[in-house]
Amino acid sequence: MFLKFTFNPKLGIDNPALVISDDTESDVPLHLCRLKREVGQGFGFHLERRDGYLQQGHRVGRVEPWSAAERSGLREGHHLLEVNGEYVHHKEHAQVVRQIQESGLLLYLIVVHSEDYERAMSMKLDLRSAVSTYHGGVWSQPRLCHITREPGLDLGLIIKPIEGVKSGYRVSVASESSAERAGVRCGDRLIWINGTMVSTLTHSALHKIVKKCGDHLTILVIDSQSEKEFLHRNIPILPCMAGSHNLPHRPKTLHLAQGPQGYGFLLRQEKFPPGRMAHMLREVDEGSPAERAGMDDGDVLLSVNGEPVEMSEHEDIVSMVRQSGQQVTLTCISFSGKEFYEKIALSPLLFYEDDILDDKENRNQSEQCAGPPCQRLCVLQKETSGFGFSLGCVENEPGTFIGQVTVGSGAERAGLCEGDVVMEVNGHSVEREYLKEVVRLIMCGGASVQMLVMDRSGFNAARQSALPNDNNAKLQSKTKVSEAVHSSFV
Numbered sequence: 038m039f040l041k042f043t044f045n046p047k048l049g050i051d052n053p054a055l056v057i058s059d060d061t062e063s064d065v066p067l068h069l070c071r072l073k074r075e076v077g078q079g080f081g082f083h084l085e086r087r088d089g090y091l092q093q094g095h096r097v098g099r100v101e102p103w104s105a106a107e108r109s110g111l112r113e114g115h116h117l118l119e120v121n122g123e124y125v126h127h128k129e130h131a132q133v134v135r136q137i138q139e140s141g142l143l144l145y146l147i148v149v150h151s152e153d154y155e156r157a158m159s160m161k162l163d164l165r166s167a168v169s170t171y172h173g174g175v176w177s178q179p180r181l182c183h184i185t186r187e188p189g190l191d192l193g194l195i196i197k198p199i200e201g202v203k204s205g206y207r208v209s210v211a212s213e214s215s216a217e218r219a220g221v222r223c224g225d226r227l228i229w230i231n232g233t234m235v236s237t238l239t240h241s242a243l244h245k246i247v248k249k250c251g252d253h254l255t256i257l258v259i260d261s262q263s264e265k266e267f268l269h270r271n272i273p274i275l276p277c278m279a280g281s282h283n284l285p286h287r288p289k290t291l292h293l294a295q296g297p298q299g300y301g302f303l304l305r306q307e308k309f310p311p312g313r314m315a316h317m318l319r320e321v322d323e324g325s326p327a328e329r330a331g332m333d334d335g336d337v338l339l340s341v342n343g344e345p346v347e348m349s350e351h352e353d354i355v356s357m358v359r360q361s362g363q364q365v366t367l368t369c370i371s372f373s374g375k376e377f378y379e380k381i382a383l384s385p386l387l388f389y390e391d392d393i394l395d396d397k398e399n400r401n402q403s404e405q406c407a408g409p410p411c412q413r414l415c416v417l418q419k420e421t422s423g424f425g426f427s428l429g430c431v432e433n434e435p436g437t438f439i440g441q442v443t444v445g446s447g448a449e450r451a452g453l454c455e456g457d458v459v460m461e462v463n464g465h466s467v468e469r470e471y472l473k474e475v476v477r478l479i480m481c482g483g484a485s486v487q488m489l490v491m492d493r494s495g496f497n498a499a500r501q502s503a504l505p506n507d508n509n510a511k512l513q514s515k516t517k518v519s520e521a522v523h524s525s526f527v
Contacts, residue, residue, distance in 0.1 A: 094117065123278075177259070193213075220283065226259050291330040293326045301322035306351040332369070342366050360489065415451040415490060437472050
C-alpha cells in the first residue's frame with residue numbers, strides 16, 4: 038500500500054542562479070581598509086550575504102563604534118570585493134567569513150560604496166577587472182618559509198639592514214642551504230619572523246630572535262619587485278596572504294559516521310598556562326568511529342563542519358556536533374602542532390587547503406543512497422524569492438518532507454533533496470507536527486533557517502528498527518571554563 042503525498046506548490050519559490058558578468062569595464066572607485074585588532078577582540082563589523090539583482094556578494098552590516106573596522110574607514114553598506122589579496126565576491130559566504138576569522142590580528146579589505154556597487158552591477162561591469170586595475174602592475178604573493186637547521190650546519194641565511202630604511206632588512210641565502218630549500222631567495226625583503234613584524238624590531242633584537250630560534254625558524258619574505266607594488270598601493274604584506282608548502286604540523290580532517298555507541302570520544306575544555314584554553318579530544322574508544330577516522334587522544338579541536346571553534350564555548354561546540362545528526366566533520370591538530378602555531382602567532386587553519394564545506398555538501402548528497410541512515414543539518418539563507426523549496430505531507434497526518442527543490446536555489450546549495458523528511462526546524466523537533474506548524478517555524482526564522490533532515494529510505498529504516506533519532510555523540514563536560522569568548526561577528 039502506497040501513501041498519498043500532498044505537495045504544496047505555493048511554498049515553492051523560483052530562485053534564479055547567481056550571474057556574474059564577464060564585461061571588461063573597470064570604472065569602479067574602490068577603497069582600501071586596513072584593520073588591526075587586539076588579542077581577544079574581533080574586528081568589529083558584521084558581514085551580510087546578499088543575493089538580489091543589484092545586491093549580490095557580501096555587504097558590510099553594522100560596524101561597532103570605536104572598533105578596528107570603524108577606525109579603518111569601513112562603513113555599513115560597503116560591499117566586500119577582496120580579503121587579504123584574494124578576490125572574494127564570487128565565494129560562498131561561509132568561506133569568506135571563515136577567511137576573515139582566520140586572518141590573525143591584521144586584515145586588509147578592498148570595498149566599494151553601495152551606490153557605486155549598484156551602478157557597477159546595473160551596468161554589468163567586471164568587478165574582478167576593477168580590482169586588478171586598482172592594484173596595477175604585476176606581483177607575486179609573499180612566501181612563508183619554515184627553515185629547519187640540518188645537523189652540523191647553519192641555516193644558510195644572512196639578514197642585512199637596508200641602508201636608510203628604519204627596521205628594513207633584506208636576506209642573502211647560501212647555495213643549497215636549508216634556507217634556499219625552504220624557498221628563501223637572495224635579495225628578498227624580510228617582513229616577519231616567528232610571529233613578529235620586523236618593522237618593530239631593532240637589528241640587535243632581530244639578531245637575538247635568530248640566535249634563540251634553535252633548529253627552526255619561520256619567516257615571511259617577498260621579492261623586491263612585488264614589494265614595490267605593494268608599497269605603491271599602500272597594501273600591507275601579511276602572513277595571511279602568503280603561500281606556504283613546508284610548514285610542519287598540518288591539521289587533519291576527520292569524517293566521522295556515528296555508531297551505535299556514538300562517536301566514541303570525549304570533548305573537554307582545558308586550561309593551560311599562562312591562561313590558554315583549548316578544546317581537547319580525549320578518551321578515544323578502541324575501535325570507535327573516532328579512532329577509525331584517525332583521532333588521537335590529546336588532539337586539539339579546531340573546527341566543526343568547517344566552522345572555527347577555537348574561541349567558542351564548550352556547550353556551543355557540543356550543540357554543533359549534535360545538530361550534525363549522525364555524521365560530522367572535525368578538523369584537529371596535535372598539541373605540539375598547536376604550540377608551534379601559537380609560537381608564530383598564526384592560526385593552524387590559515388593555510389589549510391582542504392575544502393571542508395564542499396566536501397560536506399558532496400557527502401550529504403551521495404550518502405542518501407548508501408550506508409546507514411544519517412541526519413543532515415542544512416542551513417538555508419533566504420534569497421530575493423525565498424528559500425527555494427516546497428513542503429509536502431501525508432494528508433491529515435503529522436510529519437513533513439521536502440517536496441520540490443528549485444534548481445540553483447539556496448535550498449539546493451544547502452543540500453536539501455526531494456523526499457527528505459524534516460526532523461527539526463531551528464532546533465525544534467517537528468516529527469509529530471503538522472504542515473501548518475512547520476511552515477510557521479520556517480517563516481519565523483527570518484532570513485535564515487536550520488533544517489535537520491533525513492533521507493526517506495533512512496528514515497523508514499530507522500523507524501522500522503526503532504533506532505532513536507537523537508543518538509548523539511559521546512560528548513560530556515568534565516571541565517567548564519567560563520573564560521572562553523565566542524563572538525558572532527568578525
